Amino acid sequence: SRTRKGAAHASDARSDVLQYLRSLMLFISSVFERYCSLGSTSHRGMDDDILSLVKSIVPPLTSKKHKGQDGRIGIIGGCQDYTGAPYFAAISALKVGADLSHVFCTKDAATVIKSYSPELIVHPVLDSPNAVEEIEKWLPRLHGLVVGPGLGREDLLLKTVIEKCKARDIPIVIDADGLWLVTQQPSVIQGYQKGILTPNFMEFTRLYEALHHEPMDGSDHQRSVMQLSVAMGNLTLVLKGEQDLITDGSKVISCSIEGSGRRCGGQGDLLSGSMGVLAHWAHDAGEKKTIHLKTLLVAAFGACSLTRQCNSQAFQQHGRSTTTSDMIQEIGSAFKKLFES
C-alpha cells in the first residue's frame, strides 16, 4: 500500500507541475498578445485623443444663431478645364456644416458649377479685368478661403488676393494649383500662422525641391514634412498619402484612419473644402479647447479623418466604382460617426 501511496504522490506532483506549466504558458501568451497589440492600441488611443479635440471645436447647433455664424467659406478655383474640383470643395464645406459657400471662378466655369448645385453662390469673376476688387469686396464676409482647386495656373491675381486675406487674418487653405503659385513664390504665404498647405505627393515634392534646391530624400517623409514646414515659417502642412502627415514644423501627427484602395480624383478637393470650415471652427474655439495641440493641427486631423472615413463608407457600397460624389454623400454620416458619437 506504501508503494501505491508513493505512486499516487508522484502522479499528483506531476499533474501539479503540468498545471503550473499550463498556467505559465497561458500567462506568457497573454503577455505576448498584449505586447503585440500595444502598438495598434496606443495608435488608436492617440487617434481617439485627437478626435476628441476635433469634437471640441465643432460648434453646437442651437436656435440662437443666425445664418452665416457657422461659416462663410470661399473657394478660389474653377476654369474651363476644371469645374469638378471647386464644386467638390465648395459642396464639402457646406456638407461639413458651413452656412454659405462661395465659388470665385472664370465666366465659362460659373454656369457649369451653378448647374451642379443650387446651394452654391458662384461669382464669375476670375477672368474679369477687376477680379481682385470683385473678390476683395467679399473678403470681409468670409471666415475661410480655399485657394486652388481647379484654378489653373494663374498667378498675379492670386498673389494679391492672398495678401489681402492675410491682412484680414482669415485662415487660408492652399491646395492644387494654388500650390503651384507657392512653389514659384513661397513668400506669398511663408510664416502666415493661419495658412495651411495640403499637397499631394507630387505637389509636395515640387514644393520641397523649390525651397531646398535639392532632391527630396524619399525614404523619410516625416523628416521632409517637418523640414518643409520649417522652411515655410512653421506653416501647417498636410502631406496626403497612404498616411496623411500633418505638421507645424515642431511635431508630426499622422492620420491613418482606414479609407480604401480606391483613388479616384477629387478626394483632395473634399479634404480642402472640409479643411476650410474646420480651420475656421478651430480658430473660433481657440487654443484653450484644443489644449496642447495647435488649433490648425486639430482642424487638419479632422479634415483628413473625415475624408478617409467618407472614402471607406462609400467604398463599402460602391467598391471600385466609388467616385468623389459618392464620398460627398457620406459626409453627414461620417461626420456623425467620427465627431458626434
Ligand SMILES: NC(=O)C1=CN([C@@H]2O[C@H](COP(=O)(O)OP(=O)(O)OC[C@H]3O[C@@H](n4cnc5c(N)ncnc54)[C@H](O)[C@@H]3O)[C@@H](O)[C@H]2O)[C@@H](O)CC1
Ligand atoms: N474633377 C475635377 O475637376 C478635378 C480637377 N482636379 C484639378 O486638376 C488640377 C491638377 O491637379 P493634379 O492633382 O492632377 O496635379 P498635377 O497636375 O500636379 O498632377 C499630379 C500627378 O501626379 C500623379 N501622382 C499623384 N500622387 C502621386 C504619387 N504618390 N506618386 C506618383 N505620382 C503621383 C497624379 O496621377 C497626377 O497625374 C488641379 O487644379 C486640381 O484641382 C483634381 O482636383 C481632380 C478632380
Ligand SMILES: Nc1ncnc2c1ncn2[C@@H]1O[C@H](COP(=O)(O)OP(=O)(O)OP(=O)(O)O)[C@@H](O)[C@H]1O
Ligand atoms: N494610398 C492611400 N491610402 C489611403 N488613403 C489615401 C492614399 N492616398 C491618398 N489618400 C487619401 O485621399 C485623400 C486625397 O489625397 P490625394 O493624394 O488623392 O489628393 P489629390 O491628389 O490632391 O486629390 P485630387 O484628385 O482631389 O486633386 C486624402 O485624404 C488621403 O488621405
Ligand SMILES: [Mg+2]
Ligand atoms: Mg489635389
